[in-house]
Amino acid sequence: MRLSHIDYNSIKEKALKGRYITHNHITPILKDLPAVFKLEEIGRSVKDLPIYTVTFGNGPKKILMWSQMHGNESTTTKAIFDLFNLIVGSSKISSTILSTCTIKIIPILNPDGAMVYTRMNANIVDLNRDAQERSQPESKVLRNCYEHFKPDFCFNLHGQRTIFNVGNSSKPATVSFLAPAFDKERNISFTRAQSMRLIVAMNQELQESIPGQIGRYDDGFNANCVGDTFQMLNIPTILFEAGHYPNDYDREETRKFIFIAMLKAIDVISSDTLENYDQSAYFEIPDNNKLFFDILIKNVHIIDPIKYKEGDSLGILYKEVLKNEQITFEASLEKSGNLEGYFGHKTYDCTSENDFSYLKSATFAKLI
Template identity: 60%
Template sequence: MSHKKYSVIKEGSIKGRYVVGSDIDGYLEKLPENFKVQTIGRSVEDREIKMVTLGGGETKILMWSQMHGNESTTTKAVLDLLNFLQTDEPNALSILKNCTIKIIPILNPDGAAAYTRVNANEVDLNRDAQQRTQPESVVLRNVYEGFRPNFCFNLHDQRTIFNVGKTPMPATVSFLAPAQDEERSISKTRGMSMQLIVAMNQELQKFIPGQVGRYDDGFNSNCIGDTFQMLNTPTVLFEAGHFKGDYQREETRRFIYIALEKALDVIAKNEVNNYDIKKYTEIPNNNKLYYDVLIKNIHLFDPKYKKGESAGVLFKETLIDGEVVFKERLEDIGVLEGVYGHKTFNCLNNSDVQELEKYVEVCLLLK
């Protein structure tokens, strides 16, 4: 897929990290008649939960985004995907002919409004798959049972701390074929999830080589992906992560879009079995080796620190007046070896010290 093509279908009305239901309502209202938009339930705080149904094919795909309200990158990518599926591109026509797709752009509208992971009752919906104590969890399960999808896509964001394997590459996109038992055995349906991930990884390597990771597959029956996998539905977890300098996740949304388009294309053409399950385990695991800012040899910046110590700073995303602001938080001080910084200062270099002094908030943390 060319960059030029993406620039045409990218939905320009929705940008940044703070994406709420009212932001996308206008977009949904303008969708063509064959993209059916309906309200499928209401949240704890009585916000509408909406779903788009499109396509007329036999293979059924269900996807949902912002199960965690502060994870909006995949929502933006889903809107880009809907734009693509309105074109006369051969792949778009093939997908609509061979698939029926249901998309819930924002499953947790209260969490989206408050920019929190949890819903208004402070429940993590991705740990409520079995008990279904929350209305949003019930909505998703009702759609699942009524639709009986052949594939499920569980769309999330992950933090900036993740890298790929033992490399300094950020985990810009990560995937998981969730386990359906403690043994993490590979059933037929989990194998299909793995094959789809192999297909998407091969495509993404053309754009972000070395920046695709594999999420931890520890089994938890309370997680929605594990639950749907237990019900024999191939389910894929998507995790939108960090791309260099892209704290608004505008580049990452493109890579999620590329992955979504590829997955749907493979499913529509019935090519899932063309991909080797074994290549799934060749995708490196995620590791948590990144700080947003890493400051090395900080004793040269402030003598109260010991020689050889470094400081690791993480950004805390904070909603202020409808805008997500990145607040610095001193996470670690010590001999930090084998770690990386999205921005790195080494106080052995005078130029780095001078540059560091411009970061007033970071300096205040160190003083």
């Protein structure tokens, strides 16, 4: 199935936008879902907020997804609600999914972290490093859900920073994937190979829309990570990482590509076409690298020849700060010196008269 014909704007959930997505934002939408969806509260967070699942479909192929395990990674949550809207429509795609699959989704696993826009939960624990000990209530909720549902596939939905590029190119890693390892040697079991094939299918689909902007996440093994743990339990698991698209700090474009990737994966599972994709093509997807700054300022010695050497550059990253229920982006100097080989989502060069004048303004004075 090619997805280019889908009118994404018609199914995009307009009530969810921006980076700050919380329990308060999604609950009214969840409560208003039609009867095709089954809404359940499956547990409570450290601060006693409800953790919900939404289940739809009655087919034999079972897919479990969870989003916002890290509270500040909300792009995939928005894409989930776009998927709900697709299912509501009386299309051939939705009817096929409903008849062939049973899909269970946890829209926000870490509602406490989402409220204060942090990676950690309320006990300052990274839930994605708690898969073995399961010391936190949210970790127990996910594992209990997994054990009761007994999925055939797991989608672990995350977001990544603006620093990631694809390979050694100047293209941002707008979407990245990982077939998690199940052992230190990073061997390929049958189930890990299935994860790889699914990623190959999604990569092929996304290359039509964002060529060269799909990366492969590092597969270093860590048994404390949930994806690695579920892969160890012989369930094909895929890590989704929603990254940066040019001039899209609210991740409204990226959510569309995550939606397309999820839908492609579901279609491949639904149609039993996984074996059509060569697992070796997984390794042709370039690695994620960390070669981007939000702002790169070149030849900064022209502004301050005492402080900087000739040819020095500044690498500036934005800090995402929650203010009045909005995310603001505050510039902070990350690195200076010889930054040959790095890229900027915005690049200024002090040898340019226009750039020089702008960089001398109050906007950059405290950074330079």
